[in-house]
Amino acid sequence: MPELPEVESVRRGLATHLLGRRITAVQTYGERVIRYAPHGLEPVVGGTVTAIGRRGKFLWFDFGRQALVAHLGMSGQFRLNCEELPHVRAHITFDDGTLLDFVDQRTFGYLAPDDYRADGEEKVPCRVCHIARDLLDPQCELPFLVQKTKAKRTQIKRVLLDQTVVSGIGNIYADEALFAAGIHPASFACDLTELQLTVLYCEAKAVLCRALEAGGTSFDALYVHVNGESGYFDRELRAYGRTGLPCLRCGAIMQRTVVAGRSSVFCPQCQVFNESEGTFGAGCGKI
DNA sequence: CCCCTCTCCTGATCGC
DNA sequence: TGCGATCAGGAGAGGG
Numbered sequence: 001m002p003e004l005p006e007v008e009s010v011r012r013g014l015a016t017h018l019l020g021r022r023i024t025a026v027q028t029y030g031e032r033v034i035r036y037a038p039h040g041l042e043p044v045v046g047g048t049v050t051a052i053g054r055r056g057k058f059l060w061f062d063f064g065r066q067a068l069v070a071h072l073g074m075s076g077q078f079r080l081n082c083e084e085l086p087h088v089r090a091h092i093t094f095d096d097g098t099l100l101d102f103v104d105q106r107t108f109g110y111l112a113p114d115d116y117r118a119d120g121e122e123k124v125p126c127r128v129c130h131i132a133r134d135l136l137d138p139q140c141e142l143p144f145l146v147q148k149t150k151a152k153r154t155q156i157k158r159v160l161l162d163q164t165v166v167s168g169i170g171n172i173y174a175d176e177a178l179f180a181a182g183i184h185p186a187s188f189a190c191d192l193t194e195l196q197l198t199v200l201y202c203e204a205k206a207v208l209c210r211a212l213e214a215g216g217t218s219f220d221a222l223y224v225h226v227n228g229e230s231g232y233f234d235r236e237l238r239a240y241g242r243t244g245l246p247c248l249r250c251g252a253i254m255q256r257t258v259v260a261g262r263s264s265v266f267c268p269q270c271q272v273f274n275e276s277e278g279t280f281g282a283g284c285g286k287i
Numbered sequence: 288c289c290c291c292t293c294t295c296c297t298g299a300t301c302g303c
Numbered sequence: 304t305g306c307g308a309t310c311a312g313g314a315g316a317g318g319g
Binding site: 001 | 310311312313314315
């Protein structure tokens with residue numbers, strides 16, 4: 001599933017091949033991929049790619065005054081000059097003959113031409129304006145994020161998955177960050193100390209960085225790079241997908257629970273539920 | 288405003 | 304063998 005490291009890997013791949021290229025033709029298959037695009041992809045024909053932007057899990061092709069926003073959803077892939085594949089939802093042709101396919105099995109992804117709105121010094125597509133900065137954004141300020149989180153009267157895992165608080169984290173890296181910080185996924189955000197939250201976000205940032213270095217997590221083959229290759233971070237996952245296996249820190253059997261309707265894997269010994277402020281899990285601090 | 292649940296979708300897997 | 308049920312999950316819509 002594409003989260004920040006996977007989307008950033010895709011962004012880099014697209015930037016390598018498409019900067020300066022002009023779109024000469026577009027073709028879409030089915031209505032779902034353009035469900036937020038009232039005029040389909042036609043508005044971007046003729047646009048020249050001046051940059052590929054990203055915030056959290058959203059990315060966009062920058063044409064100067066206009067953008068093409070892309071969200072990969074659960075299974076979206078961009079593939080450059082690929083062989084014929086199932087589930088192709090859009091096909092984009094560039095002036096140098098490069099062919100870009102948007103492939104998406106589960107159809108949660110979409111493409112949408114969009115206008116920009118100013119966000120301080122930056123410009124961000126309107127569809128992305130409500131999305132918070134992600135942990136790799138230089139302008140993401142940790143103390144502000146900790147305060148915002150501390151004010152939430154809901155479970156910490158919900159907050160990590162809430163893209164309007166901090167973006168880019170999905171189910172895999174939420175579980176990894178909570179494990180690293182020794183925090184139970186169902187602990188209430190407001191019950192955690194500022195120190196715990198600071199550790200949590202530092203660990204989250206660290207795991208995102210390490211996953212990016214590995215080219216992302218190709219846990220179930222729904223994510224690959226623009227050339228079809230896998231990422232390797234699945235080999236380094238310490239929580240996600242490890243239900244019933246021994247904790248890599250203490251040996252206790254990893255358990256599964258459901259938070260926010262999402263499967264959540266945690267160590268019952270290292271990640272203690274916070275009844276109230278000040279209770280650390282046994283693993284916290286061991287980084 | 289805040290928080291929660293439901294919904295969209297396909298393919299893999301499981302039990303009968 | 305085959306078939307129905309279940310699960311996976313990002314984020315937008317809508318409800319309380």
